[in-house]
Amino acid sequence: MLTSAVRGIARRSFSTSKWAAAQQMTVRDALNSALDEEMERDERVFLLGEEVAMYDGAYKVSRGLWKKYGDKRVIDTPITEIGFAGVAVGAAMAGLRPICEFMTFNFSMQAIDHVINSAAKTFYMSAGMINIPMVFRGPNGAAAGVAAQHSQCYGAWYSHCPGLKVVSPYNSEDAKGLLKAAIRDPDPVVVLENELLYGVQYPMSDEALSKDFVLPIGKAKIERTGNHVTIVAHSMAVQNALEGANELAGQGIEAEVINLRSLRPLDINTIIQSVTKTHHLITVEQGWPHCGIGAEVAARIMESEAFYHLDAPVVRLASVDCPLPYTKSLEAASLPQTPDVVNTVKKILGVAQ
């Protein structure tokens, strides 16, 4: 499914990438090169987390880095999230640039106090004295067949908190450019990767292959332009949005697909501009609907001029409001799928299904 999706997307053009001649790269390798390049660039950058060194990373994102940089800079931790996340924040307070890997973000709940209370708030509380230049990263969101405790999107959780910057890359260019930006940023940045996309190949432009390639945090990307409806998504849901847009195009409906890339700051201006043009908006995410990213987008649109340009209510596509089941058929039914995107667009456009 993923491979065919990639093929499907590749047939359509990316707005900024010279995809045709571009090299393909997996999201995993894109993240790996971001880590490698930034560690090479800045001696203060180091990686710590469970299995990041000798094991090459639980998901092989840090493959080869321990061999290259050694024990000092690629550090296996005990399975004690609050301990090593706290150590990482402390190291950042004292001038280092830690990259703290959570094997998955589900385990970051053990350490959320350090992400929120220690990392996000100290700069403000110290009246701008102690900033925390660090990255919390790891796979986020629903994986496949791992049941409720290992299948959750933390986009809404972390982007709720001022003091944090939160990015949620979709493809390889996103992953590399946003992770590099996060490592260079002097504030704490949460990088929400997607486990199911690690092994997927996406085109990398020449620009993206460069060591200087950095994407701006806080800017969304228009993946596909269109005049009839705006589809806002992040992470793996961008895939559903693009597939849906593809299918709709065959029926004469041109959807504009916005890949948020960044959840905090949220690039609401790009969405407003799009909605002003399309007059219709849906959001797609794999997180829960309640207080989710879609809810935030909808509220922000409602509070903006764009509200007056809407011809239909904003609709959120999100995970079913329940813990994710292990049962294969139920798991699929709990997440928004491409047909959900297509049907919702048709519904708000008043087109026969």
Next chain:
Amino acid sequence: MIPNCIRSIGSQTSKRNYGSWSKAVSFLLNKNNYATEASFETKPFRLHKLDSGPSTQVSVTKEDALKYYKQLHTIRRIETAAGNLYKEKIIRGFCHLYSGQEACAVGMTAVLRPQDSVITAYRVHGWTYLMGVSPLGVLAELTGRQSGNARGKGGSMHMYAKNFYGGNGIVGAQVPLGVGVAFAAKYQNTGGVCLALYGDGAANQGQIFEAYNIAKLWDIPCIFVCENNGYGMGTSADRAAASTDYYTRGDYVPGIWVDGMDVLAVREATRYAIDHCTSGKGPIVLETATYRYSGHSMSDPGTSYRTREEIQEVRQTRDPITSFKERILNSNLVAADELKKLEAEVRKEVDDAVKIAKTDKEIPMSELTTDIYSAPLEKEVRNVTPFNPLPHGRLGPAINL
């Protein structure tokens, strides 16, 4: 309150149990017949996984004695002033006083080197002063005014200075942070250590044990300091901990128990601990046995879970200031007049600071949205309503840019 206390102690000198101190040895008498240095015997240290500990024979120069006395006395004065400001409702929210525990912080800072760092919990006023912030910086932070150490934005629990990382309000969270600060010292080869302080209540927190493990595993130069004041809020140590030998609770991490009411003992134990860490032996635990006179915070009268007699007893027999004063006077190291003069200076400095802290302005409204990020990516921050967003300002130095 304090003068009363000192008077009552003065009248009961004979009751005091200073038996474990040897008679002061004075030497190098100067022209006024005052000593320039004196030595004393401390209570024995208790050791965990250590072959030998610090020497119980400690000496102090006149210069240092006056410095420590001034620091001890200033902290007590600041805390007394803070307690009064709280009762006057000028300090809001939390206010955790350090009175009774002064010798811990003064003893430790006495041997800190420029490359060493400190992080502590929320009982932070005294530490902030010792790490270089003026009494006004502390008191104005407490009153939430612009001369405050964090411009009044942090309040009682959140104060900072060079090499001093707060001021942390979540019980136990500062301990892994402190290991991280020490990790950075090792990574950058500064030769520095970090003192990570926590109370007997926090000592039972899970993350303390995660931090011990990581610190020992990676040989991080962190000194874990358990300031055992006997009570975690209103729960006495033995009602919260299966083992109250906090200096042994690091298991594989060596530890020392020290009389936290004796500034010189704390100083020696800290000196020993710094040597331990910097010689590559990794972390060490220091338990300072101390006592807090006030309640846990100002909302706690501190008498439902302990008796007034207990507090009186400690004040009269173990007070860290009067006992030190007694020592340096009896050993002819300092003259009563000198101390009196010092006390008057401290009193004036703190009284002046209180006046400014009361009348100083609060920071302007523009700082509501200042320094949320060191590198803000959005120009504006949402206001209560979306209609009039606020500009994101930048003011602080952001030491880690």
